Amino acid sequence: NAGVTQTPKFRVLKTGQSMTLLCAQDMNHEYMYWYRQDPGMGLRLIHYSVGEGTTAKGEVPDGYNVSRLKKQNFLLGLESAAPSQTSVYFCASGGTQRAQYFGPGTRLTVT
Amino acid sequence: EDQVTQSPEALRLQEGESSSLNCSYTVSGLRGLFWYRQDPGKGPEFLFTLYSAGEEKEKERLKATLTKKESFLHITAPKPEDSATYLCAVQAAGGSYIPTFGRGTSLIVHP
Numbered sequence: 001n002a003g004v005t006q007t008p009k010f011r012v013l014k015t016g017q018s019m020t021l022l023c024a025q026d027m028n029h030e031y032m033y034w035y036r037q038d039p040g041m042g043l044r045l046i047h048y049s050v051g052e053g054t055t056a057k058g059e060v061p062d063g064y065n066v067s068r069l070k071k072q073n074f075l076l077g078l079e080s081a082a083p084s085q086t087s088v089y090f091c092a093s094g095g096t097q098r099a100q101y102f103g104p105g106t107r108l109t110v111t
Numbered sequence: 112e113d114q115v116t117q118s119p120e121a122l123r124l125q126e127g128e129s130s131s132l133n134c135s136y137t138v139s140g141l142r143g144l145f146w147y148r149q150d151p152g153k154g155p156e157f158l159f160t161l162y163s164a165g166e167e168k169e170k171e172r173l174k175a176t177l178t179k180k181e182s183f184l185h186i187t188a189p190k191p192e193d194s195a196t197y198l199c200a201v202q203a204a205g206g207s208y209i210p211t212f213g214r215g216t217s218l219i220v221h222p
Contacts, residue, residue, distance in 0.1 A: 004154075031208055042214040043155075043198070050207065058209070090154050099145050100200075100210065102154030 002026055006091050006103035013081045013110045021076040021106050023091030029101075031094045032074040033058075034066060036087040037105075043090070049074055081110045113138045113203050117213035124189055124220050132184040132197055132216045140204030144182050146175050147198040149215070155198055189220045 007022045025032065034046040045058030049068040063085060065077045074093075078085060086109050092100040114137045124130055136144065143162050147155035159168040161177040168175045172193060174185040184197055196217045200210040 033209075040214075043212045045209065048207075048209060056207075092154075094208070099147075099157040099160050100155075101157060102147075105152075105154050 004091055004093055004101050004103035006089075006106050008106060009104065010107050011109070013078075013108065015082060015110060017081050018077070018079050019081065019108075020078075021089055021091075021108075023074045023076070023093075023103060024072055025074075025091075025093040025101070026072060027093060027101065028071070029093035029095050029098070030071075031100075032068065033092045033094075033100065034064070034074065034076045035090045035092065036060065036085075037090060038087050046076065046089075081108075083110045086110045113201060113211040115199055115201055115211050115213035117197075117199050117216050119216060120214070121217045122219070124186075124218070126190055126220055126222050127188050129185070129187045129189070131186070132218070134182040134184070134199030134213055135180060136182070136199075136201045136211075137180075138201050138203040138211075142202040142204045142208075144177055145200045145202075145210065146182070146184055147200070149196045149198060158197075186218070189218075191220045191222050194218055194220045 004025045033048045035043045044060045047066040052071040055066045067075045089106045091103040094100040116135045118133045146158040149155040159175040164179045196215045198215045199213045202210045
């Protein structure tokens with residue numbers, strides 16, 4: 001039981017480049033989330049999904065897209081990276097009235 | 112709008128010096144309150160869920176309590192390995208299961 005895994009762990013991008021972050025969970029959770037965490041800002045919700053094939057916007061969705069084609073996977077895409085997207089990205093999964101279980105994070109730097 | 116305020120922002124303790132962290136919240140009906148621990152460079156790790164006023168949960172040196180307006184995380188005789196950032200989150204009743212996070216309390220326990 002791996003819990004929540006994220007790929008990659010680290011990435012450096014140049015402004016304008018694109019990339020996809022992959023999140024996988026093996027706990028059969030319906031809900032999955034993408035957060036970014038910046039110093040002094042706490043966790044901010046980017047997008048979330050309430051089930052396979054569904055996605056919804058969170059607090060800071062601009063510049064990001066997501067897809068949930070399979071229940072266990074949740075992808076976060078950056079189409080044209082900007083320095084303001086330099087951050088640590090966390091994926092989480094959970095269910096109704098359940099706590100969230102977080103992945104180890106992806107540290108992204110955009111130069 | 113749901114709000115979560117954690118205090119203090121930072122706390123330094125000597126080993127064995129007991130203290131409490133506070134999480135004040137404003138929600139239109141509480142579905143659940145969650146405590147997490149986050150170590151540097153890692154994702155938040157779930158500690159406790161509290162559902163109703165008067166409820167208490169314990170784990171080793173940690174004890175979480177809940178009232179109608181706030182939750183406390185009591186740390187008894189802390190050790191250096193308890194050093195971490197502690198996050199509080201609430202889920203409001205009704206609607207989607209999207210939690211609101213506080214910005215956390217950074218705890219350092221000196222030997």
